[in-house]
Amino acid sequence: MSSKPKIAYAGMTHLGLCSSVGGSSKGFPMLGFDTDPALVARLEQGKLPVVEPDLDDMLAANRDHMAFTSDPARLRDCDVVYIAPDVPTDDMGGSDLSGLDSLLELVLANTRPDAVVVVLSQVPPGYTRARQRQGRQLYYQVETLVFGRAVERATQPERFIVGAPDGVTLPPALRAYLEAFGCPLLPMRFESAELTKISINCCLVASVTVANTLAELCERIGADWSEIAPALKLDKRIGAYSYLSPGLGLAGGNLERDLATVIRFSEEYGTDAGLIKAFVASSKHRKDWALRTLHELVLARKPDARLAVLGLAYKENTHSVKNSPSLALIRHLAPWPLTVFDPVVPASAAPHPNVTGAPSALDAVKGADALAIMTPWPEFKKLDPAAIAGAMAGKTVLDPYRVLDPAKAKAAGLDHRLLGVA
């Protein structure tokens, strides 16, 4: 082994790509492996299939010690190999682990017996122990990817949570790699590590659900959740970084997957998951905030309304539309003509029979009776409410992510509707 262990990530989807580029920034020789030669060719050219702040620049800065390959034989040189494909989920939040299993077998067949193989993809409790085999070093590490903040999370992790066969010991190569990030290492038994990931997400969901539940009440009784949340964050028992921004329910698939996993395990082991089911129900209810508000404010009164939607991606700085609140809304607006704009996602992604893609945000809102800003892209924050008011035919703007400045929107004469405000 050289002074620095050679690291590889297998599976160049969102998680693997961002993690490998982030790892390369620590100076480790890095190999990105994927079975798709076409994808690898694009990566070699610096064409990345995901949109993340700083990702392209970080890759360019570390190309001298970062390579991509579709040849599994090259994994034989590596000391630590992460298995990191995105695990797809179905509409019910269930995971399809078949791709992960195939990749794991391929990696085990093409790595040295002394190489450390680490499952980084999100797996249900019991997955890693069930795949242990004699003479190999198989570990599990919790991933904490956040779409739109993937590079930051990959380079400045808060801690590493690693599942180990004995719950304590980490191999030297893996320890050397992880210690380079300068954060606490928390080795634990496999099942604990796997459940830690789910526990983190359940805590996040709990906070978001509290915010959503009380934000809806704010909307009815004249309170403003944006005044309440800062007070809560100053309470040490709640915390400055707690997830207290109201939103449109859970999206993206990963949180839903963990809730589905807890419910499935509770059914299998007879434990109580009533709270988790309530999270799911609350999310479904909140996801339709924009649809309900549009009906109440506009569609019930103006049957021939023209609508505009800004943002199709499920959140800013990503091209992903999986579980996108925007698409969930658009799906139920079929009777009304719709114009959309998203900086990355094409209008063809909108499930609507009469949709028009606009070349810009302001073009999209021209002549609209109502506007819904469904993804908080940074460029939308630069929009001038007065310009929006001037372009629209109506005044109703649904802004669940507070993209527009409320005071300026009010001054422009817009009926600016926010989450958590009466």
Add this chain to the structure above:
Amino acid sequence: MLAHAHEKPVIPKRAVVIGAGGFVGGAILKEIQKANIPALGITRKDADLLSAGSGEALAALLKPDDAVVFVSAIAPAKNAAQVMTNLRMGEAAIAAFAAVPPAHLIYISSDAVYADDATPVTERSPVAPSTTHGLMHVARELMFRSEYKGPFAILRPTLIYGAGDPHSGYGPNRFRKLAAKGEPIGLFGEGEEKRDHVAVEDVARLVVRILLHGSSGVLNAVTGVATSFHDIARIVAGEFGPPARIELVPRPGPRPHLLHRFFDITDAYKSFPDFKYEALATGLKRVHREVQAGLLTPRGNSRIPAPD
């Protein structure tokens, strides 16, 4: 939520309304005919579902490609005997459907199937009735669901009002009758309980949409707006000149456990995005005008021809 077999409306070969002689069934049949859907209304005279051999009698009236709307009920089912009577009616219908399976079945149920503490109520709220009437509808829903294997829709209306309403339960119809007789409208407590009320015509229009789209699943027939009985009384009283008097009377028992009932009608927005419910105040004024003009729906001295 409903799933539609037809994204665009398709007129069924024939729609059959079982229970067309009643307040709700009559309104549904009228709306079906208005939509130019070939229709057959079946009343107790045509097939008495409580008589021996009624299943065969009903089957003789059905065709295999019929879309059937089952409305017949002794409502509200206030006691065990009335529950059992309603279940026997359902049993007879099931026997008929076994002999001549309809192409599409719509069951008119009730929001009484939901638990009292479900709020806001959605189509996914727990089904846990607290009344024998709700129990009856849950049982009939399950009977139809388990025995009929075709596309099956359940419509669960909340409190229905309309010009031909034969009932005099606590609510707008009773308030109007009292006011018409020059008597004060009596409200229990402060009349503060909030309830959703739906016009019978809106229920009928929803049934037509379900027929045209071949829909299956569950939909609540509710407006999404809950109004206090006090406000309802004021609306009704205001239709009379001089306005009828409203009198607060002590409750005969403790305040009801179900004080308010709110509905979340998102599923309606998704099932029929451009469907609009009539606002309660508008509907009550319209009903008042219709009653004054004698334009009742088929039940109750109607000037509108009763269905065949």
